[in-house]
Amino acid sequence: MPQFVSENPGRDVQRVGTARFLEQDPTRIHQPVWAVTGTLGDSQCYLGVVEKVDAMQRAVSARIDADDLPVRLIAPAYSLGVSDGQLNGTDEMRYSLIGRELVHDTMDVHLSANRVTGLIGVVACDKPPVGTLAAVLEHNEPAVLVPDGPIRPGVDPETGERLDIITAFQIAGDPNPGVRTRQAMHACPGYGSCGGMFTYNTMQTFMAVAGMQPLHMVAPAAEDERRTTVFTDELVQHLVTLTTRGIRPRDIVTASALRNAVTVAMAMGGSTNVMLHSVELARCAGIDFWRDVISQREFNELSRRLPVVVNMRPFGLYSMVDVDSSGGLQVIVAELLRAGLLDGTTMTCTGESLADQVQRLDPPRPDDTVIYPVSKPFKDTGGLRLLSGNLAPEGGAILKLAGVERGIVDGVFTGRARVFDGQPALLDALENDPDSFADNDMVVIRYEGPRGAPGMPEMLDPTSRITALCRSRDITIALMTDARFSGGSVGLVIGHVAPEAYLGGPIALVEDGDEIVVDLNDDTLTCQQLNDDATLTRRSSAWTPNVRPVTSRMLLRMRATARPALEGAGMASD
Numbered sequence: 001m002p003q004f005v006s007e008n009p010g011r012d013v014q015r016v017g018t019a020r021f022l023e024q025d026p027t028r029i030h031q032p033v034w035a036v037t038g039t040l041g042d043s044q045c046y047l048g049v050v051e052k053v054d055a056m057q058r059a060v061s062a063r064i065d066a067d068d069l070p071v072r073l074i075a076p077a078y079s080l081g082v083s084d085g086q087l088n089g090t091d092e093m094r095y096s097l098i099g100r101e102l103v104h105d106t107m108d109v110h111l112s113a114n115r116v117t118g119l120i121g122v123v124a125c126d127k128p129p130v131g132t133l134a135a136v137l138e139h140n141e142p143a144v145l146v147p148d149g150p151i152r153p154g155v156d157p158e159t160g161e162r163l164d165i166i167t168a169f170q171i172a173g174d175p176n177p178g179v180r181t182r183q184a185m186h187a188c189p190g191y192g193s194c195g196g197m198f199t200y201n202t203m204q205t206f207m208a209v210a211g212m213q214p215l216h217m218v219a220p221a222a223e224d225e226r227r228t229t230v231f232t233d234e235l236v237q238h239l240v241t242l243t244t245r246g247i248r249p250r251d252i253v254t255a256s257a258l259r260n261a262v263t264v265a266m267a268m269g270g271s272t273n274v275m276l277h278s279v280e281l282a283r284c285a286g287i288d289f290w291r292d293v294i295s296q297r298e299f300n301e302l303s304r305r306l307p308v309v310v311n312m313r314p315f316g317l318y319s320m321v322d323v324d325s326s327g328g329l330q331v332i333v334a335e336l337l338r339a340g341l342l343d344g345t346t347m348t349c350t351g352e353s354l355a356d357q358v359q360r361l362d363p364p365r366p367d368d369t370v371i372y373p374v375s376k377p378f379k380d381t382g383g384l385r386l387l388s389g390n391l392a393p394e395g396g397a398i399l400k401l402a403g404v405e406r407g408i409v410d411g412v413f414t415g416r417a418r419v420f421d422g423q424p425a426l427l428d429a430l431e432n433d434p435d436s437f438a439d440n441d442m443v444v445i446r447y448e449g450p451r452g453a454p455g456m457p458e459m460l461d462p463t464s465r466i467t468a469l470c471r472s473r474d475i476t477i478a479l480m481t482d483a484r485f486s487g488g489s490v491g492l493v494i495g496h497v498a499p500e501a502y503l504g505g506p507i508a509l510v511e512d513g514d515e516i517v518v519d520l521n522d523d524t525l526t527c528q529q530l531n532d533d534a535t536l537t538r539r540s541s542a543w544t545p546n547v548r549p550v551t552s553r554m555l556l557r558m559r560a561t562a563r564p565a566l567e568g569a570g571m572a573s574d
Contacts, residue, residue: 034118039128043083047191059232081128089461103131124148126199137284142242149222151192163187166488169464192222196313198487202270210261211252211348219324241351269383269402271487280568307377330363339374389524396566403490407476415442417514439475442516448483449500450562460486496565
């Protein structure tokens with residue numbers, strides 16, 4: 001290594017001081033920069049991150065010293081997110097998707113200002129990982145991400161029933177305070193991110209299959225000791241490999257890799273949020289998702305032939321830690337590779353192709369309990385479907401088929417519109433007048449889109465209450481909205497309806513009693529009354545937006561700049 005000479009002591013003095021504090025060699029301060037980052041927030045999703053970042057920092061430092069790597073390791077840094085679970089059903093839920101943008105911004109500043117040339121990022125919850133990867137793709141220097149890990153399910157001490165955050169939301173309307181309190185006290189023990197095939201695990205699966213996380217590091221629990229021992233050295237080796245071979249994130253996250261990731265997310269019955277985040281990540285990688293990865297028509301064709309191969313919450317019984325016990329995410333990827341549903345040649349962060357990484361991991365075959373083979377799946381058709389029609393002229397309205405429990409006959413649901421301008425009005429009705437809801441109602445929640453809310457909040461609280469109501473009364477209540485859903489939502493629920501109401505989309509013109517038809521034979525979402533030109537003209541001329549004013553800096557920014565859901569619903573910077 002060349003002898004150290006300071007050309008500008010004023011710039012160097014803090015670098016030297018930091019290196020000494022971190023027990024690094026201060027003569028390396030002019031070498032290429034490596035960094036370890038993490039995501040922090042306000043809930044148990046994030047409680048294990050600092051421990052893992054510290055372990056990762058020690059592992060990187062040790063490798064630099066052992067191999068005399070020409071690298072300067074800087075102090076670990078953290079981005080900030082919020083917890084969807086704590087905010088669902090409140091006005092503050094509008095900050096959830098904004099959190100993705102905030103992490104994107106802060107990671108962009110950190111990576112760019114420090115000229116980071118190698119990164120290991122520990123990510124937790126569901127929006128911060130996406131924001132982290134978005135910044136990594138734009139920065140495009142060698143990087144590998146690793147999830148903090150999922151939480152283990154809770155157990156009801158009286159019934160022995162498995163619990164999680166979704167079971168807790170679904171009994172919010174239970175009249176027995178003891179039942180409600182017992183769920184609150186026992187549903188989420190320990191720490192880690194949501195454990196079912198909700199948005200967190202959907203996106204960790206997506207990011208791993210897209211190549212940016214090792215497959216076998218997705219499913220182990222957040223409290224699994226491997227995350228602070230053997231995984232750390234493996235991750236450092238992966239970063240060394242990527243750096244040595246000059247493999248950058250955009251070499252990994254290609255159109256084919258993104259299609260693989262969407263396919264696996266769908267085969268696992270993943271969250272509808274994947275269709276926001278995948279588009280945003282593609283954009284950051286310089287890829288037009290709907291043109292280069294998969295069209296809406298191709299997406300629905302894939303959904304029709306692709307089965308769901310896991311028995312996972314919220315539509316099944318098991319959690320991601322059970323996937324780990326059954327062999328891990330690599331079992332599912334191997335099964336889909338054997339079925340010819342994935343491109344095994346895509347590059348991954350281990351320096352191997354997807355197929356080679358799976359071959360090295362040598363996973364077992366599906367166990368027919370948690371993970372199923374393609375030839376004998378848990379459900380016959382894919383988990384997601386995109387709808388178009390006069391309520392979604394450009395398409396993009398999304399239904400999670402894996403979560404539908406009832407109401408569709410011969411591929412069709414016909415319902416009566418019951419319109420609510422905003423989530424608070426619906427929650428009030430569900431809490432104070434639940435008997436007013438009837439079989440075959442189509443609840444319409446509008447003015448909750450990317451700009452209307454603003455922030456496109458999740459509808460987990462109302463969908464959970466509606467699910468409980470439907471199960472208790474053996475009826476079907478469907479729901480459609482210009483907002484989005486938690487990965488934990490089940491039922492006949494349709495999100496991302498666009499153009500959103502705030503922008504004068506057709507959903508803004510629906511009135512109580514209108515006939516709404518969901519037809520999965522041709523993937524359409526239609527309001528029969530809006531097929532009449534005179535009605536459409538009359539309602540359009542009378543329309544005025546009905547949104548709440550906002551004063552928060554971030555809400556104002558979201559209302560002014562948010563892209564449509566089909567474009568990822570992020571804040572436009574151009």
